[in-house]
Amino acid sequence: MSKPDSNQTTVDKGEIERHSKLTGDWWSRNGVIQALHSLNEIRVPYIANSLVLESDKVKSQQPLANKLILDIGCGGGLLSESLAKLGAIVTGVDASSTLIDLAKEHSNVDPEVAKNKPTYYCASIEEHAHKFANYYDAVVASEIIDHVANVELFLKQCVETLKPGGKIFITTPNKTRLSQFLVIFVAENVLNIIPKGIHTYDKFKSPKEVSALLQKNNCQVNSVHGLFYNPITDNWFWSYFQTLWYALEATKLC
Template sequence: MSTLNADPAEIQKFSELAHRWWDPSSEFRPLHEINPLRLEWINQRIPLHGKRVIDVGCGGGILAESMAKKGATVTGIDLSEKALKVADLHSLESGVNIRYQKISAEEMAQAEPAQFDVVTCMEMLEHVPDPASVIRACAQMVKPGGSVFFSTLNRNLKSYLFAVIGAEYLLQLLPKGTHDYAKFITPAELSQDVRNAGLELQTMKGLSYNPLTKIYSLNNDTSVNYMIACQRPG
């Protein structure tokens, strides 16, 4: 019996906030604000219309729902039952058809290997005990020739100051304790894990927040938040 690659405290933390997931002025406001940027970046790289997509660690379904609205057939998986209930309810209200399932990435990879054109795993790797295991699972779920997208936080002094001290304590963009700096992942580490999982790294993009204008933007600065696009060789 394999042990579940999840931190119960992390699941509990997000479950307690689940009812606020779709409130754009809540603790999840940053997710609402960066979602259009992420969505367009993914959609430009691989047009989502008509694609089978799985969102790993989907939470309340912000990204999953927006990909479904682009015409994708979307599955969202998470281990927080409360978050999934919120996601399910919101998709009904929005009239968007999404399959939500309480299952780990590793279990899903065994159940449905090579079934998806696109796999997204955003802001999740820094919340699990073994991120490399999730990356391998994502690589197994995607079809040969398909795309996998990850986003996470870099580990350095700047990211500690911006993502923990700045975002959680000074600007209060996120609840205190959202992030554990020790679990942040450098681009070099993520690139290595991706290659070890049999994926080819295609490109990397930074995501920055300007506290003066209160605007997020995509750029080449990967020092704090960053995203990567990978492909499973065909």
């Protein structure tokens, strides 16, 4: 695979700086990252159920054993660790060196994770895709596409890392006036349950836009499900409505 034009990057330096400042809060269950902690309760089974055959689910405590998974934009490793606990061979990649240092350090905390540590790299998706083309069974891009500089290039590079038949999982806020009001104004500025200034409405993408970009990159979109977050109970739910957040799954065609 040829390296993308060096003028083209998926990294928005301001975004990386803003996320790096959250290092101290990352693993705190009650801080501004709490919604990402609780998102694990719904996104981990969502990913696992899609990657594992029904027969293997009952057989094993580690249903994702031998699955090569890229957690792109892994931050401090919240999702990487949960996937590793299910036996997956996880690679976590993030453009923030501070967060990657934190993720490496934290992988020693839980003995279950320490047995099957994710491998972490500080890199952009385009740097990683250059070395790991056609490699992964799955790429997880959870809560990142609204933070990258060039979403078209970002998705192209994610797909590049997938084996044919591999799957990409995306969770992200939808681009609607209601998400602008609730995800940005209310959650960030009124309730303080999401870091202030972390989201930019212009960067939100609708499921239609994301699906079109994936299809352009030889993927078939399998499903789009709405997600809803209740800040009072700190719980995520699947929802018929995709107006606020959504989860999308697609397969790279052979």
